[in-house]
Amino acid sequence: MDDVWQNAMDHAVAVARKAGQVVREALHNTQKDAVMVKSSSVDLVTQTDQKVEQLIIQSVKEKFPTHCFIGEESVAAGEVCVLTDRPTWIIDPIDGTTNFVHTYPFVAVSIGFSVNKQVEFGVVYSCLQDQMYTARRGRGAFCNGEPLQVSHQRDIHQAIIAVEFGSNREAQTVDKIFSSLKKIVSIPVHGVRGAGSAAINMCLVASGCVEAYYEIGIHVWDVAASSLIVSEAGGILMDVEGGPFDLMSRRVLAANNQSIAERLVKEIDSFCPLRDDAPLAQ
Numbered sequence: 001m002d003d004v005w006q007n008a009m010d011h012a013v014a015v016a017r018k019a020g021q022v023v024r025e026a027l028h029n030t031q032k033d034a035v036m037v038k039s040s041s042v043d044l045v046t047q048t049d050q051k052v053e054q055l056i057i058q059s060v061k062e063k064f065p066t067h068c069f070i071g072e073e074s075v076a077a078g079e080v081c082v083l084t085d086r087p088t089w090i091i092d093p094i095d096g097t098t099n100f101v102h103t104y105p106f107v108a109v110s111i112g113f114s115v116n117k118q119v120e121f122g123v124v125y126s127c128l129q130d131q132m133y134t135a136r137r138g139r140g141a142f143c144n145g146e147p148l149q150v151s152h153q154r155d156i157h158q159a160i161i162a163v164e165f166g167s168n169r170e171a172q173t174v175d176k177i178f179s180s181l182k183k184i185v186s187i188p189v190h191g192v193r194g195a196g197s198a199a200i201n202m203c204l205v206a207s208g209c210v211e212a213y214y215e216i217g218i219h220v221w222d223v224a225a226s227s228l229i230v231s232e233a234g235g236i237l238m239d240v241e242g243g244p245f246d247l248m249s250r251r252v253l254a255a256n257n258q259s260i261a262e263r264l265v266k267e268i269d270s271f272c273p274l275r276d277d278a279p280l281a282q
Contacts, residue, residue, distance in 0.1 A: 005113070008064065009121040009136060012089075012111045015059045019052045019109040020127035023094060027103055027128070035101055038076050043167040044097045049073055052093035056111065060089055072221045081220065081276045083248065085116045090224035095124075096197035105129070106195040108203075112224030119247075122225030124199045133203045133229050141206050141232035148233040150256035151208040156263045159211035160191045162201040166217030168273070176269040177216075183267040198252075202226035205254045206233035212255035212264055214240055220247050220276045230254045236261055240268045248277040 026033055026048040033046040053073045060067065068088040075081045083090075092110040094100050100107045109125045124133040133148070135141040141148040153159055161184055165177050185192055193210060195201050199222060201213040206229045224247060227237055237245035240253050242265040250273040255261035 005115075005120050005136070008087075008113055009123065009134070011060065011063055012113065012121065012123045013125075013132060013134060015056050016109045016111055016123050016125040016132070018059075019056055019093065020125045020130075022052055022055065023048060023100065023107060023109070023127045027100065027107075033101070040167050040169060042098065042169065044101055045073065045076065046094070046097060046101065048100070049094045049097055052109065053091060056091050056093060056109075057089075070221060072219065075221075075276075081248075083114060083117055083220070083277065088114045090114060090119075090221050092199065092219075092221035095199040095222055096195070099196040104196055106197050106200050108197050108199045110199040110221065110225045112221075112228070114224065117247075119224055119228045122228040124203055124225050124229060126200055126203070131203075133206070133226070135225075135229040135232040137228060137232070139232070141229045143203070143207060148206045148229070149208055150206060150230070150233050150235040151211050152256070153211050154257060154259055156187055156189060156211075156260055159189050159260060160193055160209070161189050161264065162193050162195065162204060162210045162213035164194050164196065164198065164201065164215045164218075166215065166273075168217055173271060176271055180268045184264065187263075187267070198222035199226045202230050202252075202254050205235055205256065206230045208233075208256070211260050212253065214253040214264060214268060216240060216251045216271060217273050218250055218252060220250075223247070223252050227252070227254070238265075240270045241265060248275050250274075250276060 071091040090112040095108045111123045
């Protein structure tokens, strides 16, 4: 199947570039995109999100008609989010929709491809930076064709940690988020950053720009592609409590090495969002 999956990855790269062009044109359009909300007032979606997802799915269906899809906007519209053993495209048409709405320059198209519940390739296109991150299982990770390698830093005190706050604004959740942040800043680390896009944050780990990234509340489409990019660049993935990384758990800790990750686990006040594959309420 090697040639088949390479063909699929080549198609993913091509369609990600087309999607990125749509995103750039929308950003430069003087007539602002309509902004809607989903789970909360800070969980945003635009017509461009929907347009880009339709573009990607239609293009893939024409070439691979038997494949399955998990798309952010399709799930928001009521489709089930279940990862099976069948070849499955996991799509975030605009990772960083809030950035897109505010023209903050970190916006990505993310396309992961899974077989037997294992990500076989990942493509993350940072549209405004024109940076194409790619990885195939067992073949390394790249940005615009150049190999990626995580940071060699092992001292947490000299690390930069990326973190995002999610879209849940309930007081108890916010308290846990800021308790974790306070403890991590007080280690102390060199700094805390956030691009506003899970996929880009994870690609920054893969690139060696930051030593780790963690978040509770992300979704499978945010991290499917970039999780492989991190691991193929020599990084590690785990749950925020230290267990194995679970694509559907909505929790991720990506780091350059085990010691940095295990140190962060000690400081994170974890909580459990509803899983992506939880049964829909009747």
